[in-house]
Amino acid sequence: MTDDVLSSRGGGGMTDAPAVPPHPVSAFPAPVETPRDLPDLLGRLVRRDPERIAVLDKGPDGATIPVTRGELWRRTAALAEELRTAGIGAGDCVAVWLPNWSDSLAWQFAVAARGAHVIGVNTRYNVEEVAHVLDRARPALVALAHDFHGLDLLGRLRDAVAKAAAPAPAVAVVAGPGREAPDPAAFDVGGGSWVPGEIADPPEVPVSDPDGLAVAFTTSGSTGMPKLAAHKAAGVLAHAAADAAAIGMSDGEHVLCALPLSGVFGYNTAMAALAAGATCVFHPAFDADVVLDDMAALGVTHVVGGDDLVLRLAEAWKARPRDLPAWRWWGVADFQGRSRELAVWARDAFGTSTSGVYGSSELFALTSFWPHDEPEPGRWAGGGRVVHPGIRVRVADPVSEEPLPPGQEGELQFRGPNVVDAYLGDDAAAARAFTSDGWFHSGDLGTLVDDGVFAYVCRMGDALRLRGFLVDPSEIEMRLAAHPGVHTAKVVGIAGADGATVAVGFVVPDEGRAPSAAELRAWCADGLARFKVPDMIYVIDEMPTTSGTNGRKIRAATLREWATTRSENHA
Template identity: 50%
Template sequence: MTAHGFQRVDFLTTLRRVAEGLPDDTPTPFVLVTPAPGSSEEPDLGAWDLGGGSADASQLQEPAPEAVAGLRTDSGGTTGDGGDNSRDVLTVAFTTSGSTGMPKLAAHGEADTIHHMQSAAAQVGFRPGDLMVEPLPYSGVFGYVAGMVALFGGAGVLIQPVFEPEVLLRAWAAERGTHYVGGDDMLARLREVWASSREDLSSWRWTGIGDFQGMSEEIAAWAAAEFGTRSVGVYGSSEVFALTSFWTLDGDVEPRVGGGGHLVADDYAYRIADPATEEEMPDGERGELQLRGRNVVTSYLGDAGEGKKAFSDDGWFRTGDLAEAVDGQTYAYICRIGDVLRLKGFMVDPAEIEMHLATHPEVIIAKVVGRADAAGETEAVAFVVTTPGATVTSEGLQAYTKAELARYKVPSEVRIVEDMPTTAGTNGRKIRTVTLREWANEPVAEGAGS
């Protein structure tokens, strides 16, 4: 059984349940679908019929007991020793390699899923008539959660079978879309097309943005300047749901467009722990973000025990992400722990170097990885995509970092490349740091360029 099969059944089934269960004075949720590629129909196709023609929930068969690796014991799920304390039917699963690096399906129970959607919807704060624009695939956790959160908030959802920016922008303007959740890569493509089409997106009020390409700040600034849109950074994964936290606009903490934010439910908890000892870090120090609550994966399907490695001995989910505490329910995501560079004894977030390089007027995007030098110590190597016709050299960019950054943060080498290696996923395109590390260890002529 594929993850897509799970979500196809659950998404349509839950749509009907939402439509049937809302109070009489609540607007009926609806889904608008843009035309399939090659269609001559106008983009405003009207409401999806939630009452029929969709998949039968009976098609979702319960997995065999031996295929379920029991993990959670706090609310539903199964115990770690295989004993069953389930109060919740598994209803959705997302593909993930998670913090163990092994491919598997992260499954969540129905009651936990509904709890998360209701909690996140309350934090977003939808109004009557709102419309979520969500072109991400519903086989991925961000597309699925964003769409469901909107429906549980009484809003509609505009979806698209295949991402076509021109068609989506026309539908967005025609249907007066108010909300959007997605990565900065997809938003960058929409911005590029909008520069020519100039569709009226003045209805766009709120965006939850994933910083996949390091462009969140400039995308947020563009949306604010052109449409008055407020953008906030979001955090989530297949194991803990998308939108498990995001920066709120009306809280005591200044909202940010980086990952992290305020946990959407009071019964969700986090801690910042030493990844080696599991001990909680003192206030102000960075460590691994660990989560506990009903948002955390109930079971891994088709897993031979690897999933248990993602949990601490006392039951906290190890995200594999570096973060720092802001307050009791709010944290700031820094980067993946595997991306942290130890340079001259200092723990350095490569994003700090990347963001500085990106301020150069001839740099479009920068990515920094580590490699071992002749003495076996880690050194930083930067890969940069420059603007068309740029005259800046690798040496010039290295000098640019020396002028502002601490000496140990200056890349030992800067390579100018035509494009970043990327991989397409259900949540958007991501830069392949594994490939960049391979390039960093190859001679320039055989690798990424110079």
């Protein structure tokens, strides 16, 4: 099952079905023609206008470096030839350990041109995580960022190679935009090393098979070491075209790409932008003030990111406001329970329209969201309409797997080109991930609204059964977060003295505020049914979080451990 769901969560709890729109949900526009293969996603843009800007990179001094479509295509062609010389071919894996540089796109397209596939590696990954990727994906080559943000990626790679059972890969050292290439000799970890160079007249980029694997993403690994969910190029292309049309991106617009391309959220956003002919505004390291300045100066039109990312933007904006009149759309995933208030802020300050999105590493990000004409606040919740008719969704009883009618809660299950095609190094994972009749287990609770339209409730494991009623913890979290002294809230369930589940709240207060547990429980009682009021609320300095490729998420498992320990200490 997927364990890194990307979704904005709706309120309303689970004692009743989530709110269902009282009107038909609009269909999305038909996607543009799908490119013939993954390199052609860029190639057709080059044929249309090679001088138009494809990417805005960040140089080492923070300066913006424009990269034209033609330049990115020439880099891709040269790299594809170098990969051929290096022996990279059909079925091989290349690990791309790079931040959000235009080089990351060149590597994706060039590797696909060789019939090979990419596994993205987060620059935050530790030695154990990298060793796990080496053992599962067995990359023949690692594209390694040189001197990025003071990180010793080479040292981590050496230690990971020593720990892993897989053969040592070759290393291609990538200097990054505006940087000098180093001597590659120091980067040999046992398989050789080289620096991608310039080829004056590279051959044409070969046509590749869209039915071959193209890219893999690590899942969040909250239930153990991450799985490596791989997708075919055909799925990437169909999804990119559908996302671009559904979101409403168009040629010449600017799309913020602040989430790592090694994760599905950042990757699908960039691919949709390219499919639309828009410009990717890359940020290899997130600084809220720098991002806001770029959004204002460049006229960024579209943002995709979690409420954790936009919360940082909102706080920086309140300290130093900027006018962002071009910001039209925000696709939000709710990681910290702040999406609704931030949607109001973006709407009131800039006229931004916000839609809750749904997806995961195994299903792609932006698998669904609510159309722009869906009324607020329902449009801010998770779920929505799938972005193209090839994606099918049903709701099934988690035990019997029998399909359920609209309005009844069950597990969301999917079929279509967006669904994971393989798990690198773990063939048995696919058997566990699918039903006997071929539907993918999402592990998420939701309800079917209409054909291709669903409402996301929560992760099945996060649902709380309180006094016999199923409750979505986000409903309680949003009530807590609405308190004027609360910055962030999270609610988990633990076994009470009688064995029944009790709700426990954790709150990080706003700076200079210190609401008491009694005050917060009274606040909840004023706005929630009595059985939803947390039995205990703890005010803490900060939430335990994990920083993944798709955003910073609160570690609910750690909070459950804390809640259990504190409960036992007070028994």
